[in-house]
Amino acid sequence: MSSRRLRAFKRWMISQGIEWSNDTLQFIDNPEEGISVNAFWDLKEGDLIAKIPKTACLTIKTSGAQDLIESTGLDGYLGLSVALMYEKSLGGDSPWAGYLQVLPDCECLPLVWSLDEVDLLLRGTELHKIVKEDKALIYEDWKESILPLLDSLPSNIDPKFFSVEQYFAAKSLIASRSFEIDDYHGFGMVPLADLFNHKTGAEDVHFTSTSSHSESDDDSDNSDTVDLDADNIGNKEPSSELDCSSVTGDDPLVLEMIMVKDVKAGVEVFNTYGLLGNAALLHRYGFTEPDNSFGIVNIDLELVQEWSSSLFSSRFSRARVSLWRRLEYRGCDSQSAEYFEISSNGEPQIELLILLYIILLPEDTYRKLDLAVSAANNYKGSIDTILFEKWNITWDKISEMRADLLLTESVCNALLWLADKRESLYGSSSIKDDIEALEKCCTKERKLYHSLVLRASERRILEKLRTYAAVGARSHSSLKSIQREPKRKRSKRS
Numbered sequence: 001m002s003s004r005r006l007r008a009f010k011r012w013m014i015s016q017g018i019e020w021s022n023d024t025l026q027f028i029d030n031p032e033e034g035i036s037v038n039a040f041w042d043l044k045e046g047d048l049i050a051k052i053p054k055t056a057c058l059t060i061k062t063s064g065a066q067d068l069i070e071s072t073g074l075d076g077y078l079g080l081s082v083a084l085m086y087e088k089s090l091g092g093d094s095p096w097a098g099y100l101q102v103l104p105d106c107e108c109l110p111l112v113w114s115l116d117e118v119d120l121l122l123r124g125t126e127l128h129k130i131v132k133e134d135k136a137l138i139y140e141d142w143k144e145s146i147l148p149l150l151d152s153l154p155s156n157i158d159p160k161f162f163s164v165e166q167y168f169a170a171k172s173l174i175a176s177r178s179f180e181i182d183d184y185h186g187f188g189m190v191p192l193a194d195l196f197n198h199k200t201g202a203e204d205v206h207f208t209s210t211s212s213h214s215e216s217d218d219d220s221d222n223s224d225t226v227d228l229d230a231d232n233i234g235n236k237e238p239s240s241e242l243d244c245s246s247v248t249g250d251d252p253l254v255l256e257m258i259m260v261k262d263v264k265a266g267v268e269v270f271n272t273y274g275l276l277g278n279a280a281l282l283h284r285y286g287f288t289e290p291d292n293s294f295g296i297v298n299i300d301l302e303l304v305q306e307w308s309s310s311l312f313s314s315r316f317s318r319a320r321v322s323l324w325r326r327l328e329y330r331g332c333d334s335q336s337a338e339y340f341e342i343s344s345n346g347e348p349q350i351e352l353l354i355l356l357y358i359i360l361l362p363e364d365t366y367r368k369l370d371l372a373v374s375a376a377n378n379y380k381g382s383i384d385t386i387l388f389e390k391w392n393i394t395w396d397k398i399s400e401m402r403a404d405l406l407l408t409e410s411v412c413n414a415l416l417w418l419a420d421k422r423e424s425l426y427g428s429s430s431i432k433d434d435i436e437a438l439e440k441c442c443t444k445e446r447k448l449y450h451s452l453v454l455r456a457s458e459r460r461i462l463e464k465l466r467t468y469a470a471v472g473a474r475s476h477s478s479l480k481s482i483q484r485e486p487k488r489k490r491s492k493r494s
Contacts, residue, residue, distance in 0.1 A: 003029040005102050009191075012098020016056035018192055024049055025269070027195065032444060035102065035195050036268055043263040049205065050257040052192060057181055057255070058096050059188030063087060068152060078145055080178065080187055081170040082162075088170075089161035099191040106169035107176045108446050109286045111135065121451035124426030125458060126279040126298055133336065135168075142167045176285045181255070182209055190255065196271040198281075200289055203272040206260045277344070278454045286446075288453040297461045298339040299352065299418050301331055307417050308359050320359040320366070326373050329354055346464025348415065353406040360410045407472035415469040419462045431459040 006029050013020070024047075026040040043049065055062060060069050063083035069075075074082060087094040094100060106112050110122060110131040118135075122128040142164045150159045160166070177194040178187045193207055263269050273281070277295035278288040308317040329351045331338040340352035361369065426434075438452040 005029070006035070008098055009102045013056075013192060015098070016191070017053045018056055019051040020049060020192065028268075034104070036197050037195050038268050039263045039265050041265045043204075043259050043269070045259055045262055047259040048256060049259060050192060052190060052255040052257070054181060054185060054209075054253050054255060057179075057185065057188040057190050058083060058087060058099070059181060059185040061185050062188075064090070064095075068149070072145075072149060072152070074145060075186070077171070077174055077178075077187060078141060080174055080189075081167060082146065082149065084170045084173065084189065085161050085166055086157070088166075089157050096189075096191075099189075103173060103177075107172040107286045109172045109175060109284070110282060111138070111175070112168050112172050113447060117447060121447055122454075124423075125451070125454050126296075127283055127454070129336070130283065130334075138168060138171055139164060172286075179207065180209075182252075193255070193257065196269060198273045198285065198287075199270040200272060200275060200281075200292055200294060202270050204259065204261045204263050204269045205271055206258050207255065207271070208258060209255045278450075278457050282450050282454055286450070288450045288457070290453055290457075292457060293344050295344050295457045295461060297342045297422065297458050297465075298332075299342060299348070299422055301338040301340070303418060303421055304340075304352070304355060307414060307421070312359070317359065320361075321355070323366070323370055323373065324355045324358050327354075327358075342461055342465050344461060344464075346461060346466075346468040347403075348465065348468070350403060353403060353411065356411045356414045357406045357408070360408065360414070404472070404475055407469075407475065409473050412469040412473040415472075416466055419465045419469070423459060423462050426455060426459065431456065431463070434459065 006027050010027075022040070024040055024043065026038040028036045028038055030036065060066060060075065060079045060083050063069070063086060065083050065086035068086070069079045069082050087096050088100055091097065110118060110127055111134055113121070113131075115132070115135070118128065118131050122131060146162055146164075146167055150162060153159060153162070174187070174189070177189060179190045179193060180186070181188045181190070190207075196205060259269075273285060275294045276284075276292075278292045279295065281292070282288050305317060305321070308320070312320075331340045331349070331351055340349040342348050358366070358369075434452055434456045438449070438456055441449045441452055443449050
């Protein structure tokens with residue numbers, strides 16, 4: 001049986017012209033897990049299952065706070081946050097009241113966790129530093145952009161709906177539920193579309209919109225199809241039956257939801273937010289997946305420099321890193337650090353292997369490479385020249401075998417050191433402790449459960465990095481053995 005809030009939401013959707021079929025989609029309201037969408041009957045690839053007018057979406061352009069937002073120069077997510085807080089402040093008088101009542105007060109993203117919870121639960125993970133930086137930046141946004149708005153609010157609006165707590169709550173909803181609609185509306189909240197749950201690599205439904213339009217544009221011939229985050233897609237119920245047999249919509253004022261896969265009756269219909277690892281899923285959407293195979297672990301350049309300084313002088317380390325940069329190599333960049341990615345299978349970014357290799361080069365080889373780079377004006381192929389001369393391998397094999405050739409015993413030992421040092425950031429507990437805690441943890445304890453899934457998945461990647469280093473060292477030894485074997489001379493025919 002449909003819950004009261006779902007029945008109210010369906011009535012609201014009908015009033016807004018949102019079209020979906022009761023015979024196609026079934027809404028499930030679980031008090032603990034929220035609302036999900038199942039196929040009522042078999043759905044086929046290509047079925048059009050919902051149409052959502054853009055006027056039903058909550059955006060800066062459709063909100064009653066449009067003038068207030070645009071007069072202060074706010075836009076993007078900041079402006080959308082004001083629009084959402086404004087409509088929530090109106091309560092039942094908001095045109096989106098029927099939609100807002102099915103939303104939680106906030107999503108359980110790390111963004112809205114306390115600092116103590118962030119330090120306790122996310123210690124050592126890829127999110128620990130990021131979330132703390134996010135919280136500081138968002139507070140500054142509120143202080144600089146939202147707080148000054150309070151004096152401009154209409155007299156019937158309670159300022160408490162624009163408090164810093166409400167701003168963080170609005171940001172969590174927007175981060176996890178908003179879609180890019182078009183150039184005119186920008187990002188917005190799309191009712192029904194945000195009811196579909198995510199499953200990595202299992203997109204059932206696709207959300208599409210035509211490209212930019214303005215209120216004054218009559219020409220829709222140049223519209224393009226724009227893909228939106230599929231995992232936020234939902235379904236809706238119309239006052240009239242929706243034809244699910246084909247896709248014909250060109251209306252630039254309407255968003256469409258289209259099946260991209262067959263789904264059997266009774267099975268949940270999933271969207272997908274993309275091929276994201278657990279750190280990204282928890283950061284943006286507030287959940288993880290135990291069997292997620294798209295995770296990564298980052299090794300900061302600062303950690304590499306710490307390893308180098310444990311073996312060599314600071315001057316030596318700086319010179320080697322400088323040469324690496326002159327060869328035009330770089331790690332990945334974030335707001336506050338340069339880092340290297342370790343993929344889900346434990347394989348390090350090639351730029352990290354090259355850096356470790358350069359740091360560990362014998363002095364005469366280093367000087368030779370240094371001179372070659374200077375003479376060749378940053379010629380990136382110089383590192384391949386060193387490998388070519390050392391191994392006497394044909395040029396076409398160099399790029400194919402580069403990683404194997406770089407994995408000297410010393411480089412592999414460096415990778416093991418980095419893996420151990422990176423793992424130490426999680427604290428004194430072992431991966432076994434985390435897995436045991438996860439097995440005992442209930443999914444109702446959302447913060448603890450998802451942080452443990454993240455910790456365990458990251459630490460498994462570090463285990464795979466150690467395996468990669470161990471196997472790489474053995475493979476390198478085998479290559480050296482082959483290289484040392486004398487070549488047999490062919491006997492002359494008599």
